[in-house]
Amino acid sequence: MFVTLKDRVNLLQTNAVNSYRVQTAYFFENWASLASTTFYVLTMLLFIKIIYSNVNSFAGYTENEMFFFILFGQLNFYTDWIWNTNNILSMIDSVRSGELDLILSKPLPSLFFVTFRDISLVNRVKDGIPNLLLIALIINWRDIHTSLGLVLIGLIIFICGQLSWHCFRFLFALPVFFIGQSSQIFQISGTLGATNDIPLEGFTGSLRTVFISIIPALIAAQMSVSVILGKSDPIQSLIISVLVTTIFLILKQVGWIIALKNYSSASS
Amino acid sequence: MKFYLDIFKFSFLEEFAYPVEILAFTIRKLINLGFLILFWFVISSSNPKLFTFEHIVAYFLVSEAIQDLTFTTGGRFGRDIQKMIKSGTLSNYLVKPVNILRFLYASFIGGRTSVTIYAVITLFLGIFLYPPKEPMTLLLFPISLLFTAIAGAGINIFLGIVGFYSPEAGSIKNVYEHVSKILSGALVPLSYFPAVIKNIATFTPFPVLSYFPTSILQEGQVNHDTFLKLGLSAFWAVVLLVTSNIAWKRALRNYDGVGI
Numbered sequence: 326m327f328v329t330l331k332d333r334v335n336l337l338q339t340n341a342v343n344s345y346r347v348q349t350a351y352f353f354e355n356w357a358s359l360a361s362t363t364f365y366v367l368t369m370l371l372f373i374k375i376i377y378s379n380v381n382s383f384a385g386y387t388e389n390e391m392f393f394f395i396l397f398g399q400l401n402f403y404t405d406w407i408w409n410t411n412n413i414l415s416m417i418d419s420v421r422s423g424e425l426d427l428i429l430s431k432p433l434p435s436l437f438f439v440t441f442r443d444i445s446l447v448n449r450v451k452d453g454i455p456n457l458l459l460i461a462l463i464i465n466w467r468d469i470h471t472s473l474g475l476v477l478i479g480l481i482i483f484i485c486g487q488l489s490w491h492c493f494r495f496l497f498a499l500p501v502f503f504i505g506q507s508s509q510i511f512q513i514s515g516t517l518g519a520t521n522d523i524p525l526e527g528f529t530g531s532l533r534t535v536f537i538s539i540i541p542a543l544i545a546a547q548m549s550v551s552v553i554l555g556k557s558d559p560i561q562s563l564i565i566s567v568l569v570t571t572i573f574l575i576l577k578q579v580g581w582i583i584a585l586k587n588y589s590s591a592s593s
Numbered sequence: 594m595k596f597y598l599d600i601f602k603f604s605f606l607e608e609f610a611y612p613v614e615i616l617a618f619t620i621r622k623l624i625n626l627g628f629l630i631l632f633w634f635v636i637s638s639s640n641p642k643l644f645t646f647e648h649i650v651a652y653f654l655v656s657e658a659i660q661d662l663t664f665t666t667g668g669r670f671g672r673d674i675q676k677m678i679k680s681g682t683l684s685n686y687l688v689k690p691v692n693i694l695r696f697l698y699a700s701f702i703g704g705r706t707s708v709t710i711y712a713v714i715t716l717f718l719g720i721f722l723y724p725p726k727e728p729m730t731l732l733l734f735p736i737s738l739l740f741t742a743i744a745g746a747g748i749n750i751f752l753g754i755v756g757f758y759s760p761e762a763g764s765i766k767n768v769y770e771h772v773s774k775i776l777s778g779a780l781v782p783l784s785y786f787p788a789v790i791k792n793i794a795t796f797t798p799f800p801v802l803s804y805f806p807t808s809i810l811q812e813g814q815v816n817h818d819t820f821l822k823l824g825l826s827a828f829w830a831v832v833l834l835v836t837s838n839i840a841w842k843r844a845l846r847n848y849d850g851v852g853i
């Protein structure tokens with residue numbers, strides 16, 4: 326099926342509008358969600374303060390650099406929350422309920438649709454912006470030594486990290502096509518990404534290699550921050566992140582094709 | 594009592610009907626523990642004078658075990674109550690001639706047997722890595738654990754009660770989880786807190802959930818500080834249990850009973 330770029334943009338727009346309607350239906354939960362994320366950020370900042378009241382440096386990071394790292398960690402979290410995890414969970418549900426039949430029968434690029442089905446932009450921006458601003462205000466920007474080139478490379482690495490992490494988690498959801506359930510396996514993949522308070526430099530040797538190339542959890546936040554702060558070689562990091570992302574995008578595509586071949590509709 | 598034991602047994606058998614869930618849970622716990630240990634390993638590598646690595650690993654093993662053994666982790670019992678209120682299934686229990694809170698709690702802990710087994714293993718591992726220097730602490734530790742379980746149950750009931758007033762109360766539980774994680778000493782032992790924050794945290798119920806029992810077990814001696822921790826634990830256990838039960842009875846009067 327031939328699908329133009331315009332079709333895909335229209336599909337994204339429709340999904341985003343639909344998500345907005347769903348998100349704004351629950352008033353109390355919306356504000357409680359903001360409170361929850363704000364408390365998370367406040368406790369993280371308190372955590373950093375407590376750690377640095379005992380130590381001067383953590384994995385070579387000063388307190389200010391650690392706040393910058395937390396900022397990127399949160400940016401990574403909110404970006405992921407906008408498009409990644411919720412869509413994979415929806416896909417697991419749609420396979421189990423047989424709703425995927427409907428998606429497959431429509432003239433849509435099915436993989437694209439299940440990847441971007443729910444764009445939770447409004448709620449995440451509402452939750453994210455105040456918290457990101459709060460962290461940004463705490464950072465002493467004069468002590469962040471970087472350059473425009475490093476920031477640009479860092480942002481590309483960040484995008485690569487988001488994509489590779491999405492593909493990795495997507496692969497963990499595919500067992501639903503074979504055994505009818507994958508929620509627990511999918512949750513394990515999420516736990517593997519719970520590295521958000523340890524900078525890249527805290528991972529050494531083979532542990533770092535594994536958490537970049539096999540489990541791409543360190544690319545989006547850790548590697549991009551390390552590059553922006555001039556602690557890692559930017560070109561080498563860029564090449565690694567692009568390479569890992571390309572491999573994971575291919576794996577996702579191949580995994581999807583194999584999974585669909587094994588799909589036996591739950592509703593038929 | 595036998596009735597509640599039967600409820601416990603039923604949930605126990607139900608839990609073991611899903612071995613993959615138990616395996617996945619264990620893997621997740623081990624990964625989380627691994628990251629926590631890695632975090633402190635990184636700190637101890639660059640600051641070797643601050644603490645010994647064995648001590649800090651033992652602290653987190655015992656601290657996690659306490660949270661799991663007393664079911665205080667993440668306010669899950671409270672979340673379950675909230676779900677029952679939201680879905681209306683609470684009505685099914687209200688019409689039965691049982692003490693509903695005891696019934697739900699027995700059912701909840703019965704379904705957490707794998708967590709308990711994991712917690713017992715980590716507790717013994719923590720004790721093995723950093724054995725208590727004072728034998729008396731081995732006697733005081735179970736008492737403090739009991740106070741933690743009661744205080745934790747009280748907090749969970751309060752979290753559940755929020756569900757009576759707002760069906761969309763999931764995020765409130767998350768707020769509790771974030772605050773509790775740091776102030777209970779689950780992320781950083783309270784002894785490393787700056788004095789002001791430590792003093793404030795000490796008089797909240799949060800350290801009862803993890804730091805007090807852990808430090809009672811690992812302290813080198815039994816002194817005034819030990820009994821202060823035990824006294825505060827007892828105080829919060831009584832206050833939270835009594836007030837949560839009163840609040841529960843009041844909240845039930847506001848229950849609309851969706852699903853009846």
